[in-house]
Amino acid sequence: MKSSLEKPKGLSKDKILLIVTGCIVGIAAVLLTIFGNPGNMGFCIACFIRDISGAVKLHNAGVVQYVRPEIIGLVLGAFVISLVKGEFKPRGGSSPMLRFMIAFCVMVGALVFLGCPLRMVLRLAAGDLNALVALVGFACGIAIGCWFLNNGFSLGKAYPQSALEGAALPAINVGLLILAVFGTSLLAYSEKGPGSMHAPIVLALACGLVVGIMAQRSRMCFAGGIRDIILLKDWTLTLGFVAVFVSALVFNLIAGKFKLGFTGQPVAHAQHFWNFIGMVVVGLGSVMLGGCPLRQLILAGEGNSDSGVAVLGFAVGAAFAHNFGLASSAASADSLGGPGINGKVAVFICLAFLLVVAGVKTFAKKEN
Amino acid sequence: MLELDLTGLSCPEPVVKTKRALKENPQGVVSIVDNRAALENVSRFGRAMGYKVNAVEKDGAWRIEITK
Numbered sequence: 135m136k137s138s139l140e141k142p143k144g145l146s147k148d149k150i151l152l153i154v155t156g157c158i159v160g161i162a163a164v165l166l167t168i169f170g171n172p173g174n175m176g177f178c179i180a181c182f183i184r185d186i187s188g189a190v191k192l193h194n195a196g197v198v199q200y201v202r203p204e205i206i207g208l209v210l211g212a213f214v215i216s217l218v219k220g221e222f223k224p225r226g227g228s229s230p231m232l233r234f235m236i237a238f239c240v241m242v243g244a245l246v247f248l249g250c251p252l253r254m255v256l257r258l259a260a261g262d263l264n265a266l267v268a269l270v271g272f273a274c275g276i277a278i279g280c281w282f283l284n285n286g287f288s289l290g291k292a293y294p295q296s297a298l299e300g301a302a303l304p305a306i307n308v309g310l311l312i313l314a315v316f317g318t319s320l321l322a323y324s325e326k327g328p329g330s331m332h333a334p335i336v337l338a339l340a341c342g343l344v345v346g347i348m349a350q351r352s353r354m355c356f357a358g359g360i361r362d363i364i365l366l367k368d369w370t371l372t373l374g375f376v377a378v379f380v381s382a383l384v385f386n387l388i389a390g391k392f393k394l395g396f397t398g399q400p401v402a403h404a405q406h407f408w409n410f411i412g413m414v415v416v417g418l419g420s421v422m423l424g425g426c427p428l429r430q431l432i433l434a435g436e437g438n439s440d441s442g443v444a445v446l447g448f449a450v451g452a453a454f455a456h457n458f459g460l461a462s463s464a465a466s467a468d469s470l471g472g473p474g475i476n477g478k479v480a481v482f483i484c485l486a487f488l489l490v491v492a493g494v495k496t497f498a499k500k501e502n
Numbered sequence: 503m504l505e506l507d508l509t510g511l512s513c514p515e516p517v518v519k520t521k522r523a524l525k526e527n528p529q530g531v532v533s534i535v536d537n538r539a540a541l542e543n544v545s546r547f548g549r550a551m552g553y554k555v556n557a558v559e560k561d562g563a564w565r566i567e568i569t570k
Contacts, residue, residue: 148542221538223562228512283518291510353539358513365518366547424512440512 156377173400180244197327207342212435224300226439237447239484243415251356259382275417300437357420403471
């Protein structure tokens with residue numbers, strides 16, 4: 135069968151799809167905050183997986199425990215559309231343990247900043263200038279990852295797996311959904327703090343499903359956008375990034391949710407160095423994993439069990455981040471917020487670990 | 503023409519390896535990938551570099567010819 139990938143005239147289909155997806159993500163994100171999600175947290179893959187970790191009692195931070203239907207929707211949306219489009223391809227076996235540990239580090243970095251790359255863009259679109267510092271860190275981390283890629287970095291090949299293996303993470307999400315609807319008494323749910331703030335379950339699930347479907351079709355990836363500019367001078371994936379920013383910015387301005395500045399921002403802190411270095415870890419780790427946390431969820435929905443393992447790495451990383459005091463606290467009237475000493479040490483250990491793994495998987499291939 | 507087996511590699515390795523191969527073989531290469539994201543990335547890169555791109559699907563993989 136011949137592919138229909140002729141040279142496009144004007145704006146190509148993939149670019150249009152990315153712009154539409156970005157606009158839907160931006161609008162859905164602001165909508166979710168209007169209907170109850172925490173400030174600038176319509177979507178945050180790191181925060182939401184952290185909340186789910188808490189809900190299933192992997193950690194005991196009482197203010198961040200809730201089964202976020204958005205995550206379930208993202209995975210199941212990608213799962214269903216990949217089945218419909220014949221793109222559900224169970225694959226796995228590309229350094230799963232290393233991917234677990236890299237994902238663990240990405241989560242620690244994200245929780246030092248207080249957000250994944252998607253929330254970073256949403257925070258920026260609401261005027262939170264701390265996210266601009268984080269964006270510089272994120273880009274630096276991606277640039278480091280690109281240097282390793284250019285020198286031959288690889289986590290190795292994935293191989294075909296059974297349908298059951300590919301469907302495992304989507305099945306876990308079905309289980310979570312059943313628990314969220316019928317088994318809330320078994321779960322830990324926050325009574326105050328960000329975990330207690332959430333949009334109605336149907337709306338959150340619907341937004342997750344729609345974004346999951348669109349992200350699967352468009353291959354949206356927040357790390358991929360900057361990575362492709364550096365590696366290939368290709369701006370295609372960046373269009374999604376920009377569309378999320380512009381649509382959320384416009385919607386925030388209309389809804390009166392835009393507030394420019396470093397301080398007084400919701401679920402954020404203004405410790406610039408730690409925002410920067412946290413996102414260096416996220417950028418580098420995301421390049422090593424082959425995509426940002428959102429992309430890992432989508433790939434896991436498509437049957438990629440390596441990405442499924444990465445999602446579990448995020449969940450365990452989040453649990454450790456809260457059990458061992460690695461996550462930052464948000465700034466408040468009484469505190470500047472930011473990471474404690476454990477978090478500061480952990481983020482450097484994570485960075486060192488990523489650099490060692492990247493170095494070994496780039497320059498010591500014969501031994502691997 | 504140089505043929506690259508890029509099946510099973512996660513994004514963006516197929517396109518990075520294609521780019522490196524094209525640097526050493528500017529007349530063209532063949533990249534074999536097994537997922538649609540890689541097909542789109544490699545094809546887009548080939549076209550952006552001014553090459554002709556022709557992809558043929560067989561048994562769930564794509565043979566992408568990138569030629570002058």
